[in-house]
Amino acid sequence: MTSRERLLAAIRSQPVDHVPFTVSFWNRPRHRLTPWNSEEERLAFYARREWDAYVCLWCGISPSSEVRVDVRIEKSGETVLLHQTWHTPAATLHETLRVSDDWPEAMEAAATGRPIGLLCDFRTARYLEWPFKTAADLDALPYVLPDLTRDDEDRMVMHYRQARALADRFNVPVFVDVRPGLDWMIWLFPPQEAVLCAMDKPEIARRILSHVERIHSQRIRTLLEEGIDGVIRSGWYESADLWSPALYRELAAPNLRGDLQLVKSSGKVCVYLMDSGVIPLLDELERLEFDCLAGVDPATGGGTDLALIRRRLPGKALWGGISGPLHLGRGSPLEVELAVERAFSLCGKKGFILGPMVGYRHNWPWENLEACERTWQRLRDM
Numbered sequence: 001m002t003s004r005e006r007l008l009a010a011i012r013s014q015p016v017d018h019v020p021f022t023v024s025f026w027n028r029p030r031h032r033l034t035p036w037n038s039e040e041e042r043l044a045f046y047a048r049r050e051w052d053a054y055v056c057l058w059c060g061i062s063p064s065s066e067v068r069v070d071v072r073i074e075k076s077g078e079t080v081l082l083h084q085t086w087h088t089p090a091a092t093l094h095e096t097l098r099v100s101d102d103w104p105e106a107m108e109a110a111a112t113g114r115p116i117g118l119l120c121d122f123r124t125a126r127y128l129e130w131p132f133k134t135a136a137d138l139d140a141l142p143y144v145l146p147d148l149t150r151d152d153e154d155r156m157v158m159h160y161r162q163a164r165a166l167a168d169r170f171n172v173p174v175f176v177d178v179r180p181g182l183d184w185m186i187w188l189f190p191p192q193e194a195v196l197c198a199m200d201k202p203e204i205a206r207r208i209l210s211h212v213e214r215i216h217s218q219r220i221r222t223l224l225e226e227g228i229d230g231v232i233r234s235g236w237y238e239s240a241d242l243w244s245p246a247l248y249r250e251l252a253a254p255n256l257r258g259d260l261q262l263v264k265s266s267g268k269v270c271v272y273l274m275d276s277g278v279i280p281l282l283d284e285l286e287r288l289e290f291d292c293l294a295g296v297d298p299a300t301g302g303g304t305d306l307a308l309i310r311r312r313l314p315g316k317a318l319w320g321g322i323s324g325p326l327h328l329g330r331g332s333p334l335e336v337e338l339a340v341e342r343a344f345s346l347c348g349k350k351g352f353i354l355g356p357m358v359g360y361r362h363n364w365p366w367e368n369l370e371a372c373e374r375t376w377q378r379l380r381d382m
Contacts (some may be wrong), residue, residue, distance in 0.1 A: 001172035003052040011269045011292045013317050013351030018380040019344075020052040023160065023321075023369065026359035030105050045172040049373070052353075055167040056232070057159060059178040059219050060119070065145040071117035073099075082106055083113060084115055090139035096129040118144060119179065119187055127190045135204055135374035142213045148218040156219065161224045173229035175271070179236075180216040180259070182252050184208060184240035186237040199248055205251060213255040220262055228270035232264045232294070233259055239277030249284055258291050271319065273357060276300055282312040292317035295357035298343070306346040322372065324356035329364045335373035340375040349382055 003010070009016045025034050037080045038041040039055065042315040045052040045257070063069075063086075072083040080099040085092065099106040103122045108114060116123075118131070132138060167174045183207060185194040221232060238252045256272070263270040272290040274281075275297050285293065293316055298304050300323055310318060321343030322328065327336050343354060354376050358371065 003054070004167070004171050004173045004229070005048075005056060007028075007173055007353065008269060010015075010351060011230065011317050011319075013291075013315060015350070016076055019349050019376070020353045020355075021373070021380070022052050022054070022355035023372075024357070026361045031360055031362045031364070031366070037359045040169075043166070043172065047170055050377075051373075053170065053172045055163045057156075057173060057174065057176045057223065057228070058161055059176050059216065059223075060110065060117075060149045061145055061219075062117070062332045063144045064142075067143050071109060071113045071115050073110050075180055075302040077356075082109055082116070083129065084131075084138065086144055088103060088140040090143060092136050092142070093131040093137055093140055094129060095127070097123060098126040098128060100126065103310070106234055107375035108170055119184075120185070122184050124189070124191055124194075130189050132188055132204070132208070135201075135207075138204065138207050138211075140176060141208070145212060146216055147215055147220065152219075153222055156222055157226055160223055160228065160331060164227070164271050166179045175230050175232050176220065176223050177232050177234070178216050178220055178259070179234040180212045181209065181233075181235060181255055182238040182243060183234050183236055184212045184250075186242070188210045191242060195242060195247075198251060202251075209251060209255055213258060215260065217262060220259065222261065223323060224266040224268060228268065230271060230291075231259070231263050231271060232271045233290070235272055235274040236295070239274050240280035241277030245280055245284060248281055250373065251289065253284055256288060256290075260298070264289060267300040275357075276304065278304060278309060282309070285316075286313055290316065292319050292351075292353075293354075294319035296320050297323045297325075299326040299339075299348075306343065310347060315351075315355055317353065318347055320356055321354050322356055323353065324360070324364075325360035327370045328356065328372065329361060331368060333365075333367050336368045336371040340372055341379065344379045349380075354380075 006016050006020050010020050025031055036045050043053050066089055068087040070085040074081040082097045082099050084095050099110050105116050109116050163174050189197060261271055269291045271292045272295045273295045275295045278296050297302055298306050322339045327339040
């Protein structure tokens with residue numbers, strides 16, 4: 001089977017020639033032993049090692065041309081603060097973030113005055129003032145997160161066709177990475193404020209979520225019509241680590257159902273990404289019609305019972321099996337080998353893809369990746 005055939009079949013829990021293995025890499029900074037300088041070279045490297053690859057399109061959303069962002073840097077001793085003011089025709093947003101030396105985009109903003117976009121995992125823990133504080137501020141949403149324009153659509157189609165041509169050369173699928181849903185509540189607020197907003201000001205939360213769902217659906221629909229193989233839909237910050245099952249059922253599930261219906265009606269696959277906090281949501285996840293649950297970390301947060309997930313989500317594939325940070329990042333080759341053996345024991349081989357969804361960091365031992373690869377080669381055959 002080709003990687004495209006193998007990955008799509010495994011996601012659908014259909015027969016494969018062997019269990020797929022995937023790995024991605026953190027880009028800034030990237031591991032010194034990754035020898036490629038282009039996507040073509042990366043795919044060739046993966047093919048030589050018989051790793052399963054895919055080309056992933058990023059569904060990013062840029063502010064409209066009517067938005068102006070003023071950036072101001074404030075220094076007080078060793079503390080650096082980034083103040084951004086978003087000027088839109090409908091409302092003006094102010095935010096203040098603490099700059100840290102592990103945040104490359106903020107360091108660049110401090111040096112160049114170039115603004116940081118709203119979609120950024122580093123934001124939530126560094127907010128001193130967040131952009132959306134009142135219902136009136138939400139009038140800026142159509143400008144900072146605009147609807148799909150014809151120019152946007154043309155660019156997406158062009159990028160997709162370039163990706164498809166490359167993917168077809170290496171017989172790999174093309175997926176789109178989309179991030180609507182409760183992830184946005186965590187990017188736009190500190191975590192505790194996001195939850196309090198959902199509980200005390202649900203009208204604000206619903207309006208944000210409804211808006212980001214609509215603009216992402218426009219983009220998903222465009223790529224599905226072009227022929228993309230599937231959607232990787234983020235639920236990274238939708239888990240029970242942050243939200244109660246009741247809030248998940250109220251705020252996350254309805255929008256996710258809309259995405260799933262859109263993807264399913266096109267005959268493509270939908271992968272739902274969630275790292276931790278999965279177990280309390282199994283009742284909800286069982287009712288949702290995604291094809292594959294990806295990214296579940298079996299070691300962090302006190303451990304996650306992969307066997308229980310497999311029992312509770314029959315017919316849904318599982319993509320992961322091992323911990324990126326704890327097994328690959330901090331473990332020894334022997335510990336990685338044992339973790340991979342345990343993953344195969346708990347997950348079986350049908351509807352299973354081995355490999356963490358987090359990117360391989362520059363400071364993780366390469367020998368751990370090789371131990372993972374060797375163990376997979378020994379156990380992978382059906």
